[in-house]
Amino acid sequence: MNIDRIRAAAERLNGHVRRTPLLSSPFIDAIAGRRVLVKAECLQHTGSFKFRGGWSALSAMPDAQRQKGVIAYSSGNHAQGVANAARHFGVPSVILMPSDAPQIKIANTRALGAEVVLYDRATENRDAIGDALAADRGLTLVKPFDDPDVIAGQGTCGLEIAEQARELGIDRAEVLVCCGGGGFASGIALALAAEAPQMQVRTVEPDGFDDVKRSLASGRIERNAQSSGSICDAILTPAPSELTFGILKQYCGAGIAVSDAEALAAMKAAFDRLRVVIEPGGAAALAAAMFHRSEIAADTVIVTASGGNVDPSVFIRALQE
Amino acid sequence: MNIDRIRAAAERLNGHVRRTPLLSSPFIDAIAGRRVLVKAECLQHTGSFKFRGGWSALSAMPDAQRQKGVIAYSSGNHAQGVANAARHFGVPSVILMPSDAPQIKIANTRALGAEVVLYDRATENRDAIGDALAADRGLTLVKPFDDPDVIAGQGTCGLEIAEQARELGIDRAEVLVCCGGGGFASGIALALAAEAPQMQVRTVEPDGFDDVKRSLASGRIERNAQSSGSICDAILTPAPSELTFGILKQYCGAGIAVSDAEALAAMKAAFDRLRVVIEPGGAAALAAAMFHRSEIAADTVIVTASGGNVDPSVFIRALQE
Numbered sequence: 271m272n273i274d275r276i277r278a279a280a281e282r283l284n285g286h287v288r289r290t291p292l293l294s295s296p297f298i299d300a301i302a303g304r305r306v307l308v309k310a311e312c313l314q315h316t317g318s319f320k321f322r323g324g325w326s327a328l329s330a331m332p333d334a335q336r337q338k339g340v341i342a343y344s345s346g347n348h349a350q351g352v353a354n355a356a357r358h359f360g361v362p363s364v365i366l367m368p369s370d371a372p373q374i375k376i377a378n379t380r381a382l383g384a385e386v387v388l389y390d391r392a393t394e395n396r397d398a399i400g401d402a403l404a405a406d407r408g409l410t411l412v413k414p415f416d417d418p419d420v421i422a423g424q425g426t427c428g429l430e431i432a433e434q435a436r437e438l439g440i441d442r443a444e445v446l447v448c449c450g451g452g453g454f455a456s457g458i459a460l461a462l463a464a465e466a467p468q469m470q471v472r473t474v475e476p477d478g479f480d481d482v483k484r485s486l487a488s489g490r491i492e493r494n495a496q497s498s499g500s501i502c503d504a505i506l507t508p509a510p511s512e513l514t515f516g517i518l519k520q521y522c523g524a525g526i527a528v529s530d531a532e533a534l535a536a537m538k539a540a541f542d543r544l545r546v547v548i549e550p551g552g553a554a555a556l557a558a559a560m561f562h563r564s565e566i567a568a569d570t571v572i573v574t575a576s577g578g579n580v581d582p583s584v585f586i587r588a589l590q591e
Numbered sequence: 592m593n594i595d596r597i598r599a600a601a602e603r604l605n606g607h608v609r610r611t612p613l614l615s616s617p618f619i620d621a622i623a624g625r626r627v628l629v630k631a632e633c634l635q636h637t638g639s640f641k642f643r644g645g646w647s648a649l650s651a652m653p654d655a656q657r658q659k660g661v662i663a664y665s666s667g668n669h670a671q672g673v674a675n676a677a678r679h680f681g682v683p684s685v686i687l688m689p690s691d692a693p694q695i696k697i698a699n700t701r702a703l704g705a706e707v708v709l710y711d712r713a714t715e716n717r718d719a720i721g722d723a724l725a726a727d728r729g730l731t732l733v734k735p736f737d738d739p740d741v742i743a744g745q746g747t748c749g750l751e752i753a754e755q756a757r758e759l760g761i762d763r764a765e766v767l768v769c770c771g772g773g774g775f776a777s778g779i780a781l782a783l784a785a786e787a788p789q790m791q792v793r794t795v796e797p798d799g800f801d802d803v804k805r806s807l808a809s810g811r812i813e814r815n816a817q818s819s820g821s822i823c824d825a826i827l828t829p830a831p832s833e834l835t836f837g838i839l840k841q842y843c844g845a846g847i848a849v850s851d852a853e854a855l856a857a858m859k860a861a862f863d864r865l866r867v868v869i870e871p872g873g874a875a876a877l878a879a880a881m882f883h884r885s886e887i888a889a890d891t892v893i894v895t896a897s898g899g900n901v902d903p904s905v906f907i908r909a910l911q912e
Contacts, residue, residue, distance in 0.1 A: 288612065290612075291609065291611075293634060296702075296703075297699075310634075312866040313614060313631075313865070317866055374863075538903075541868055541903070544634070545634055545638055545867060545868040546634070546867055547862055547866040547868060548866075582862070582911070586907050586911075589906065590903070590907075
């Protein structure tokens with residue numbers, strides 16, 4: 271896994287991916303006590319950076335393999351990223367989703383052309399169903415983060431950050447990245463190590479789901495005790511993989527953890543000051559910049575607003591708090 | 592008033608203005624029955640295209656005049672555009688605002704460094720107060736639309752639309768522009784006439800405030816009967832000026848009028864599908880594309896999302912309808 275793989279992904283994504291803007295507001299700078307630039311991946315196709323990884327993975331597959339179709343497990347953003355790429359390449363996609371996933375996400379994934387297979391979290395085994403489907407139809411599994419081509423796709427966002435920061439005359443910054451399994455953070459870290467080595471990635475996770483923060487502190491992979499209980503649904507992953515943690519360990523500073531209340535307040539600030547819609551998990555990095563000032567040293571922070579697929583009821587809660 | 596003035600404004604704005612993205616969603620295309628590209632000026636500095644006109648006007652002033660300061664009448668987006676430009680140039684700005692303007696807009700305008708002078712709509716005369724202040728302090732009035740340099744600034748958005756459409760291989764389109772006094776629509780129309788002559792601007796107004804639509808139909812300036820009564824507060828102007836109407840008459844197709852309910856539904860679609868925050872008046876053009884299909888002929892429509900300064904209570908109403 272190296273920078274060449276990210277550059278190759280960028281070539282495959284060229285003309286398809288959106289170069290999302292770096293947004294800012296003097297009001298947010300004042301709260302954060304430093305310059306804050308927000309990489310608005312919520313404006314990416316399918317509403318999150320997962321578009322990049324899905325596209326990268328499918329475009330890297332040998333055509334004969336891709337033609338048989340792909341399968342993914344996801345209740346959210348990765349589902350839409352993979353479904354969208356499959357539609358582009360005209361190949362079948364099967365997405366295994368829990369039957370209690372939000373109706374809007376199920377509907378959107380279907381509308382992107384995927385075959386959605388629902389399973390009961392309580393009584394059915396997702397992996398068994400997926401393995402059977404994959405074997406039966408010759409589908410290729412596209413993992414959400416533990417895959418070099420997926421990481422390479424997410425890393426293309428890091429190439430853009432380096433380029434956009436350079437345009438603004440910025441070469442030093444801490445880059446706060448919303449972190450679940452670490453695919454986004456490790457891709458960005460690899461890209462910045464090559465393109466903007468004076469920038470350092472910091473992972474941001476929800477309180478109680480800070481497996482990467484603890485892993486970075488202990489030097490070995492730590493797992494979360496629970497699997498639910500935060501509104502930051504997009505980044506509640508049990509643990510990083512060997513692949514992502516190996517990269518994170520090499521390049522990242524200490525992790526940061528934020529509360530649900532801080533994520534909601536960051537969503538409100540993004541509404542008021544940036545006029546973008548961010549989902550709770552996608553607001554974690556902005557929340558860290560706004561409410562964890564003392565854990566940050568750089569004069570400039572660049573934060574990812576990783577996704578914007580949020581139910582209206584949750585968004586209303588953010589506006590009312 | 593001509594294209595050279597817009598190009599000169601673009602040079603003055605270069606390095607300061609955001610080149611806002613053209614967003615799209617297959618879901619919105621499906622509703623509209625054609626390709627829809629959304630020029631997201633809600634992501635502009637100060638949250639609306641008014642940044643452009645304010646900057647253009649102040650940057651065009653002789654320095655000695657500008658140093659004495661500027662004055663503007665506005666309860667909303669123009670206020671913030673002028674205040675922001677004045678802050679950049681380090682000159683005083685006075686904004687006359689009705690005392691019943693939203694507290695958030697008053698606070699934001701003050702936070703941008705302006706001196707906000709409140710007046711009582713019922714008992715005080717805004718123009719008399721403004722004239723006295725301007726004479727007393729030597730301030731220059733920056734009108735919201737009836738000013739060539741303001742129109743030239745708004746027209747820079749048209750240059751971007753032409754350029755971004757060209758990058759996408761599009762040369763024919765109807766360009767739907769949210770319209771109050773016509774500064775934005777006339778600036779864009781002039782820019783497109785020069786840069787993308789196969790594109791045609793169409794103005795979009797709220798039902799009951801369709802003075803430009805009626806003026807275009809009759810060939811002379813028509814006025815609205817009422818001055819309030821729509822949630823599209825940003826575009827409730829009594830009538831176009833001679834200057835803006837002269838340009839609109841020459842270049843625009845028939846006007847379109849949308850209901851408040853349609854504007855709210857467009858705000859919801861922008862939340863769901865584009866992940867941007869649009870205010871009611873800024874959603875009028877998207878509403879026209881979504882709900883007035885039969886009034887549009889082109890295969891591609893480009894719509895302005897003109898601004899995103901909206902109170903949470905109004906946004907919540909859009910999400911709940």
